[in-house]
Amino acid sequence: MFQILDKQDLAPSIKQFVIDAPLVAQKAQPGQFIILRIKEGGERIPLTIADYDAKQGTVTVVFQEVGKTTLELGTLKTGDYLADFVGPLGEGVKFKNHKKVLGIGGGLGVAPLYPKLKILHQQGAYVESIIGAKTADLLIMEQQIKAVSNKTHICTDDGTKGRHGFVTVVLKELLEQGEKYDEIIIIGPPILMKIAAEITKPYGIPTMVSLNPIMVDGTGMCGGCRVTVGGETKFACVDGPAFDGHKVDFDELMKRLQTYKTEETTALHKHKGGNCKCHQQ
Amino acid sequence: MPSTINRSKTKTPMPAQDPKKRSKNFGEVALGYTQEDAINEARRCLNCKKPTCMQGCPVQVQIPQFIKHIAQQNFQKAINTIKQTNSLPAICGRVCPQEEQCEQKCILTKMGDPVAIGRLERFAADWEREQGIKTPEQTPSVGKKVAIIGSGPAGLTCAGDLAKIGYEVTVFEAFHDPGGVLIYGIPEFRLPKQIVKQEVDFIKQLGAKVKTNMVMGKILTIDDLFKKGYDAIFIGTGAGLPKFMNIPGENHLGVYSANEFLTRINLMKAYNFPETDTPVKVGKKVAVIGGGNVAMDSARCALRMGAEEVYIIYRRSEQEMPARKEEAEHAKEEGIIFNFLTNPTRIIGDENGWVKGIECIKMQLGEPDASGRRRPVPIEGSEYILDMDTVVIAIGTGPNPLLPKATSGLQLNKYGYIDTDENGKTSKEGVWAGGDIVTGSATVILAMGAGKKAAQSIHEYLQNK
Ligand SMILES: Cc1cc2nc3c(=O)[nH]c(=O)nc-3n(C[C@H](O)[C@H](O)[C@H](O)COP(=O)(O)OP(=O)(O)OC[C@H]3O[C@@H](n4cnc5c(N)ncnc54)[C@H](O)[C@@H]3O)c2cc1C
Ligand SMILES: Cc1cc2nc3c(=O)[nH]c(=O)nc-3n(C[C@H](O)[C@H](O)[C@H](O)COP(=O)(O)OP(=O)(O)OC[C@H]3O[C@@H](n4cnc5c(N)ncnc54)[C@H](O)[C@@H]3O)c2cc1C
Ligand code: SF4
Ligand code: SF4
Ligand code: FES
Numbered sequence: 001m002f003q004i005l006d007k008q009d010l011a012p013s014i015k016q017f018v019i020d021a022p023l024v025a026q027k028a029q030p031g032q033f034i035i036l037r038i039k040e041g042g043e044r045i046p047l048t049i050a051d052y053d054a055k056q057g058t059v060t061v062v063f064q065e066v067g068k069t070t071l072e073l074g075t076l077k078t079g080d081y082l083a084d085f086v087g088p089l090g091e092g093v094k095f096k097n098h099k100k101v102l103g104i105g106g107g108l109g110v111a112p113l114y115p116k117l118k119i120l121h122q123q124g125a126y127v128e129s130i131i132g133a134k135t136a137d138l139l140i141m142e143q144q145i146k147a148v149s150n151k152t153h154i155c156t157d158d159g160t161k162g163r164h165g166f167v168t169v170v171l172k173e174l175l176e177q178g179e180k181y182d183e184i185i186i187i188g189p190p191i192l193m194k195i196a197a198e199i200t201k202p203y204g205i206p207t208m209v210s211l212n213p214i215m216v217d218g219t220g221m222c223g224g225c226r227v228t229v230g231g232e233t234k235f236a237c238v239d240g241p242a243f244d245g246h247k248v249d250f251d252e253l254m255k256r257l258q259t260y261k262t263e264e265t266t267a268l269h270k271h272k273g274g275n276c277k278c279h280q281q
Numbered sequence: 282m283p284s285t286i287n288r289s290k291t292k293t294p295m296p297a298q299d300p301k302k303r304s305k306n307f308g309e310v311a312l313g314y315t316q317e318d319a320i321n322e323a324r325r326c327l328n329c330k331k332p333t334c335m336q337g338c339p340v341q342v343q344i345p346q347f348i349k350h351i352a353q354q355n356f357q358k359a360i361n362t363i364k365q366t367n368s369l370p371a372i373c374g375r376v377c378p379q380e381e382q383c384e385q386k387c388i389l390t391k392m393g394d395p396v397a398i399g400r401l402e403r404f405a406a407d408w409e410r411e412q413g414i415k416t417p418e419q420t421p422s423v424g425k426k427v428a429i430i431g432s433g434p435a436g437l438t439c440a441g442d443l444a445k446i447g448y449e450v451t452v453f454e455a456f457h458d459p460g461g462v463l464i465y466g467i468p469e470f471r472l473p474k475q476i477v478k479q480e481v482d483f484i485k486q487l488g489a490k491v492k493t494n495m496v497m498g499k500i501l502t503i504d505d506l507f508k509k510g511y512d513a514i515f516i517g518t519g520a521g522l523p524k525f526m527n528i529p530g531e532n533h534l535g536v537y538s539a540n541e542f543l544t545r546i547n548l549m550k551a552y553n554f555p556e557t558d559t560p561v562k563v564g565k566k567v568a569v570i571g572g573g574n575v576a577m578d579s580a581r582c583a584l585r586m587g588a589e590e591v592y593i594i595y596r597r598s599e600q601e602m603p604a605r606k607e608e609a610e611h612a613k614e615e616g617i618i619f620n621f622l623t624n625p626t627r628i629i630g631d632e633n634g635w636v637k638g639i640e641c642i643k644m645q646l647g648e649p650d651a652s653g654r655r656r657p658v659p660i661e662g663s664e665y666i667l668d669m670d671t672v673v674i675a676i677g678t679g680p681n682p683l684l685p686k687a688t689s690g691l692q693l694n695k696y697g698y699i700d701t702d703e704n705g706k707t708s709k710e711g712v713w714a715g716g717d718i719v720t721g722s723a724t725v726i727l728a729m730g731a732g733k734k735a736a737q738s739i740h741e742y743l744q745n746k
Contacts, residue, residue, distance in 0.1 A: 023500050037457060041550065043558035044457075069558060084457045086494045216549070216559075219455055219496055220681055221521040222541035226532060233525065233532065238683060252532055255634035259534045263560035270555050 002036075002085040005058060007078045010140040011133075013065040014108065015074050016050070021085050022057030024049075029092025030115035031210065031242050034059065035218045037084035038076070043069045046215045046237075048112035049088060050141075059087070062111035062140065068267035089218040093208070093242050095119070098182040100126040102174070103149070104167050104196060106188025107133055110141050112210055113187045114148070121148035128181075129153065130170045136161035168196050175203050183208060186245060190254045197245035209245035211236045213253060214260070228252050287324035290393030294318075295400055300614040304584045307469045307552055310611055311375070316354075319404040323352035326396045329388055334398060337386035339730045340366045344383060344398055351401055357412075359405040367402075368441050369434060369729060371410060371476045374403025376467060377726050378605045410479065419488040420447040425743050428453060428511040429489075430497045430684065433461020434725045435517035435716025437484055438732030439739075444487035446740055451511075452484075453495040458548065461519055463725070465548035466540075468578050470585070471608070474547075498687035503712060512746065513711050513739045516699060517732060520717035522679040526570070530628030531674070535562055535636035539571070539579045539675035546582050564670020565589045568639050570625055571675035572602040577609060579673045580617045591617050592667065596624040596644050596657045622646070622657065626664060628672055639669045678722055688712075696721070705735035713739055 006018040024034060033048045051060035065071045076082075093116060095101075101120050105113035110131045121127050127148060132155035133139040139154065139161060146152050153170045154162030163170060167188070183206045186196045193209040200207045213225040213236050220238035227236050230247035234240065296312040297303075303310050314322065326348040334344045343362050350359035363370045377383075379399040387395030427443050429436045432454040444450045458464050460477040485491060495501065497518075506514055523538035525531050542561065545551045549559035563586040569579045572595035583591045593612070595602060598621050602609060613619070622644040629638040643663035646655035680697040692700040692708035698721060699714040701707050707714050715731025717723055 027500055041553075041557040044549070084494050086455070086457075086496060088499055089496065216541060216544055217456070219521075219683055221523070222544055223523040223525065223538040224541040228532060252634070256532065256534060258633070259562060260560050263554065263562075267555050267558060267560070 001081040001083065004076055004078055004080050004082070007076070010062060011138045013074070014062065014138065014140055015065070016060060016062045017076075018058050018060050019082065019085060020057060021059045021087075024085065024087045025052045025057050025059050026054045028052040028054075028059060028088045030119045031093035031112075032088035032090045033218075033241065034061065034085055034087030035089060035215065036061075036073075036082050036086070038069065038072055039083045042072075042083065044084070044216060044218070045069050045073075046089070046212070046218060048210070048241075050111040050114055051118075052115070059085075062108065064108045067264050068271045071268070071271060086218065089237060090241050091239070095123065095125070095183070098123070098125045100181050101128070102171075102179075102181045102184045103127065103129040103145075104171060104184065104186045104188070105129070105131045105145070106167050106186075106192040107138065108140070109186075109188030109192070109210075110139075110145060113185060114141055114144055116185055117145065118148045125182075126150050128174075128179075130155065130167045132156060132162075132167035134158065167192070168199060171196055172199055175199065175205075181205055185209075190250050190257070193245060193248075194250035194254075197248070197250075201246050207245035208242050209248060210241045211243060211248065211253060212241065213256060285324060286327070287321055289325060292394040292397040292400070293322040293325075295397075297611075300611075300616070303470065304581075304615040307585055309473055310470050313407055314400055314404045316408075319351050319401060320354060322397050323348045323401060325389065326352070327388060333386045333388055334383045334396070335386075337381075337383040339382065339724075339726050340733065342367050342383070342402070347405065348396065348398070348401055351405060356405055356408045360409040363402055363405055367726075367729070368438055369480055369725070370402050371406035372434070372463060372472060372480065373726050373729075374399050374401075374406055375472050375476075376605075376724075378724060380606050382726070410476075414479070414483065416486050417483065419486070420445055422449055422488075423447040425449065425512045425746075426451070426510055427739060427743075428506045428514045429517065430503075430514065431455075431461060431517040431519060431716070431718075432459035432481070432491060433517055433519050433716060433728060434463060435519075435718075435728035435732040436461070436515065437480065438729040439515045439517065439713075439715070439736045440489045440732075441484045441487055442733055442736035443739060444484065444489040448740075448743070450489040452489060452491045453497050453501070454491065454493045455496045456548065457493050459491050459493060461517075465544045466575070466578070468543070468547055468582055470581070471578070496683070498684035503684075503688045503691075503709070507711065512743055513713065515705075515732070515735050515739065516684065516707070516712065516714040516718060517716045517728070518681060518684055518718045520678045520680055520698075520722045522681045523674070524677045524679060525674055526625065526676060528625060528627055530630055530636075533628055533630040533636045533672075534634050535564065535670060536628060536672045537674070539569075539575045539673055540678065542579055542673045543575070543582065546586065552586060561586065562671060563588050564636075566592075566667075566669050567671040567673065568592045568594055568625075568667065568669045569673045569675055570594045571677070572597065572604060573675065573677070574604050574608060576673075576675035577604045577612050577617075579675050581612055581615060583671065583673065584615055584617065588671070592669075593617055593619045594623050594625060594639075594641060595619070595621050597654065598622055598646060601654045624657065624659065625672075629666065636669055636672055638666045639672055640664055640666050680718055680721075703734075704738035705731055706738060711742075
């Protein structure tokens, strides 16, 4: 059993847990994730390691309530326990001597972006960041990102904070102004990563994305998380989740994420009390 | 009581759930012998002086002895005899491919059916369970620690044998439940999970600790274990890497590896969705590609999940099919449709990426290949399309590289399996391996045998250390 040592509401429907998991904390690297199960009979869901502290033996995760399991997770409180917490999974990302990088986080993607920028910052790179959300309320981890960035751009889709528009608008401007980066890291919804990677491609700047296909085991055993990268099949849980954004088949990823749409709705409605009949034909 | 010989040429039939009924539920298919059935069948055994049957058993169960005890209604003695060499009889009696092992070598095959050794073994084990298994005594610690990686039959057997001697054993398992393929692969209707759980509990009562959620190589490496004071390590991580066919359309929605399909259903209990949270998609028409036990299990699971038509698509003919005969027969009784000498060439998707069909080519058998089986060759121009909603690929597995990659000094063969000597010793000091991670996908009993041998070898090593 794994105890929740601290819970924070970062935004409406976005929550942060600090979990007591000393062995995971000792091995965690930026870019890795965990898989948790709330209880017996629950689903195994992957969440990125948003921060970790080997000394304290803690791992931080940030999640958005989007369906049955994440909603149920959101009801847990400080002091509660998770049945299972497996990790660290996936390949950690390693950066060579980067001098200048740009990190882009959209929506919840800001959370997994943070540990990567943190390590780059510690390595002495010049870190520039663009973070965005639908609306000001949903913008998360602004202080943490600013603490590890030399320069931070903020965007909201509705203009309630920072620039009015998508993070890609700022990205385009920076590149058009002639800014050069050793690498650009983009994490967010697949559609955002797809568009942003298309923008960076003509500039020939290495572009890293982090993929979120549906997973079961997270150890390369089921193949459910397969994605096409540069024409080859990769298992995101062991070969990734970080990949070269210029090579990923995002359309396939977006389609595959729809696999359980009907079942997800069924589960959600059952969770909410099952009075609503809208998902039944 | 004198045991008169039963001269019947056929096995005492196994009571089973009606095929129509069972194809809709996950309850056990074969119901097990009654005491009367068991005694009746046991009386067919000739108690041969030189029992050829034993040569077919990888762990040399004392077959004539245990069968004699059953014939004499001494069930406790029967199970004690079996357990001298086989620590998981309730499992082996159910899933051993007996027709290629003990029963194939039974002298009675010259006249008719062999003695139903597997069914009798299962009977004895089930009888004992019904009496309530006595909690075993824990052996006092000999003060040395052994780590077992993976909790499949290889790991569990090795753990049990070492715990009995008094080693402090810890089993590290990646999943949240121990048991390996017995838990996530072989379905409930063939091997009730309660039985696996009891075997794991038994090993815990012997003193072994089981730590789940431990993906070794990630959370701890083998060198970390040595640093933590373990004196020896056994790797029994299985062959869990799914193979795909590399044909167009394999990433369409509704295409599963058998590993994923079976894990969702068995480990994650998708058959109880939405009571449990993990779903699986099973359409009306399902194609399962492959001809082994894994393919049979996938097809029969699909049927139980509500599919209307389930096809097995296998590129060779029925004779070459590697599945256990009993399982293929059960599958047929349940209405699974077999397309032999057929190979998929392409999976066809609709505009949203969902599977809608599978293109196959007819095959014929040519010259024998390296395995001695006649090689299937495509018949040019014989392609045809079958409408499908779900496709499950069950064409085999390979070694998962996760742990080997994280371990220095561990020699692998060219396919990525771990190299060992005949006792399971690897190239790395203090490290043994056994089961599917050494041999490639094999059987439960072979994995157990490997775990046993390794335990013996580890014991010898640690005694002299
Ligand atoms: C490597 C990785 C890292 C991730 N990191 C984070 C994170 O840090 N924070 C966060 O909020 N979310 C993260 N996700 C996504 C998160 O796992 C899903 O939001 C969660 O599983 C949804 O479960 P649900 O029951 O609440 O919703 P559901 O109703 O089941 O699904 C809602 C959405 O989540 C996706 N999803 C469903 N089941 C899974 C699954 N088992 N694995 C992956 N995606 C699934 C579906 O495609 C769907 O779009 C990550 C996913 C991956 C693969
Ligand atoms: C669907 C199916 C049906 C089968 N039917 C039969 C049958 O009828 N009869 C028969 O004799 N055989 C059958 N087999 C084969 C048999 O199950 C295997 O040969 C046997 O289970 C191999 O045992 P093992 O202990 O080597 O590995 P496994 O049973 O594969 O167990 C390996 C364990 O190690 C764990 N693991 C892997 N990597 C790590 C890691 N890095 N850290 C920690 N843990 C790890 C896995 O999660 C797993 O629990 C079947 C196999 C399948 C898949
Ligand atoms: S362990 Fe398997 S092979 Fe050996 S006697 Fe029992 S059923 Fe037969
Ligand atoms: S070979 Fe057959 S008849 Fe002879 S002892 Fe073995 S099981 Fe009995
Ligand atoms: S989640 Fe199963 S292989 Fe990646």
